[in-house]
Amino acid sequence: MTELAARARDTRKGPARSTDFYPSRVLPPSRTPGALEFLRLIIKDPLLSVPAEAYEKDVLYRRWPARLAYACSPEAVRGVLVEQRKQFDRKPDIQRYLLGRLLGNGILLAEGADWKWQRQTTNPLFRQADVLNYVPVMEQAARHTLAQWRNDPDGVVPAAGDMVRTTYEVIARTVLISGSEDVTRTTEESSPAYSRAFPWALAYGLLRIPQYVPRPGRKTMNQRDARLRAIVAKMLERSEASDPTDDLLTRLRQARHPETGRGMSRDQLIDNILTFLLAGHHTTAMALTWTLYVLASLPELQEELYAEVAAVVGPGPITRQDIDRFSLIPKVIKETMRLFPPVPGLSRLALEDAELVGQRIPAGTIVNIPIYSLHRHHGVWDDAHRFDPERFAPERERGFKSCQFLPFGAGPRICSGMAFAMVEATVILATLIRDVRFELASRDFVPTPISRVVLVPKEGLPLRVVFRPGGASRAKGQHKAS
Numbered sequence: 001m002t003e004l005a006a007r008a009r010d011t012r013k014g015p016a017r018s019t020d021f022y023p024s025r026v027l028p029p030s031r032t033p034g035a036l037e038f039l040r041l042i043i044k045d046p047l048l049s050v051p052a053e054a055y056e057k058d059v060l061y062r063r064w065p066a067r068l069a070y071a072c073s074p075e076a077v078r079g080v081l082v083e084q085r086k087q088f089d090r091k092p093d094i095q096r097y098l099l100g101r102l103l104g105n106g107i108l109l110a111e112g113a114d115w116k117w118q119r120q121t122t123n124p125l126f127r128q129a130d131v132l133n134y135v136p137v138m139e140q141a142a143r144h145t146l147a148q149w150r151n152d153p154d155g156v157v158p159a160a161g162d163m164v165r166t167t168y169e170v171i172a173r174t175v176l177i178s179g180s181e182d183v184t185r186t187t188e189e190s191s192p193a194y195s196r197a198f199p200w201a202l203a204y205g206l207l208r209i210p211q212y213v214p215r216p217g218r219k220t221m222n223q224r225d226a227r228l229r230a231i232v233a234k235m236l237e238r239s240e241a242s243d244p245t246d247d248l249l250t251r252l253r254q255a256r257h258p259e260t261g262r263g264m265s266r267d268q269l270i271d272n273i274l275t276f277l278l279a280g281h282h283t284t285a286m287a288l289t290w291t292l293y294v295l296a297s298l299p300e301l302q303e304e305l306y307a308e309v310a311a312v313v314g315p316g317p318i319t320r321q322d323i324d325r326f327s328l329i330p331k332v333i334k335e336t337m338r339l340f341p342p343v344p345g346l347s348r349l350a351l352e353d354a355e356l357v358g359q360r361i362p363a364g365t366i367v368n369i370p371i372y373s374l375h376r377h378h379g380v381w382d383d384a385h386r387f388d389p390e391r392f393a394p395e396r397e398r399g400f401k402s403c404q405f406l407p408f409g410a411g412p413r414i415c416s417g418m419a420f421a422m423v424e425a426t427v428i429l430a431t432l433i434r435d436v437r438f439e440l441a442s443r444d445f446v447p448t449p450i451s452r453v454v455l456v457p458k459e460g461l462p463l464r465v466v467f468r469p470g471g472a473s474r475a476k477g478q479h480k481a482s
């Protein structure tokens, strides 16, 4: 079997039920790859370089071609991100290689005190109660996508791209509101260039090759980054001249450090607008994309979801009160993020000599947290590759070990937008499911998961959408009795 065919294996058997569905997956190399093979795999797809042992062991360590450890089990991950975090309290330069010019010193890349105050300043913007104010924006973005699908003559849609556009509309209308079309276009145009440049940036970062050394894709990326920053700087100027609205940009501008009263500089504002814009849409888009793949494969589950949405929401718009009333939707989204974590891996740097679950980690080691394999770790998950949303029944989820399920990371740098993302994915999925049924465009199609900063289906996700008679978007004006 070729590498690609092997990792895209999909063991759907007969009529699809959630209990016997083993969706497509990455087949890891059976033994730790040698240095050259390791680099080849990183450039092909970083996920392929994580060896099979990572799905079973606590910690792996390799010295060559880079000092690299994998924290594989929940215990090891907890050590890095929570218990011994002072020893691993820095991100290695890998992300900077890829995103440094674009995101500068925004919250994702900043370190130490500089990170801390930005985090404190922006945290209040993402409280669940505030995020719920955006439910109508989220529903409307999904409705726009439905309207576009309605006009599609053959009913087959590029679901991955359409989810990116839908979540982009949400983040653009909440973070930016005023005139984001240029950013939309430039981000969309940049996407293939980033995908090409990402594995090279990763390989150079791991090998600690200085940033000034030319690498494939860097020049194009730099040009796009400069363009995006210039566009956002202009938007900032425009928004300063206009009346304050309730978008995140305005709130970022008004935010003050709780102790010093200091606001953000212009550069910090640009860094953070771009950070929220980028961190806040591709990730959620991929959570939705993989969920649609699962649902298209499991028609019965899809009907159960439809029934739940009909019962909770009724014919009118989705309201903020509905969000907590869904039970199956969050289980399906979480189980999908377990098998297809939108962020498939994190990394940290060992600042001093440390020990992780009995393994010595010398200072200077890059520590990778392979979320993808953690979520399929055989010591943690029963029948790990099987799709089963009931794993996330609240009473079972309460029994999880800490750091067993980490789509949003853990510790002080846990995703700022976690509540935003869960509400957004719920609202968009519920809105789509009310109106359409999803089918795989071809029964033989199996999406190949590949890491391109986020976990994407390599070939995209062509889906047939079949509109339900009398779907909710036709009954837009109606409101349910509360």
Ligand code: HEM
Pocket: 091, 107, 108, 109, 119, 275, 276, 279, 280, 281, 283, 284, 287, 341, 342, 343, 346, 347, 406, 407, 408, 409, 410, 412, 413, 414, 415, 416, 417, 418, 420, 421
């Ligand atoms: C399903 C969707 C999402 C996933 C899976 C996700 C995942 C993650 C992960 C794993 C991290 C931790 C990175 C690390 O520790 O190195 C992170 C950080 C971050 N995320 Fe998300 N994210 C999602 C959606 C969002 C959204 C919607 C926003 C904003 C609106 C957002 C903003 C951020 C920011 C600002 C950080 C940096 C936090 C810090 O370093 O203090 N994310 N995200």
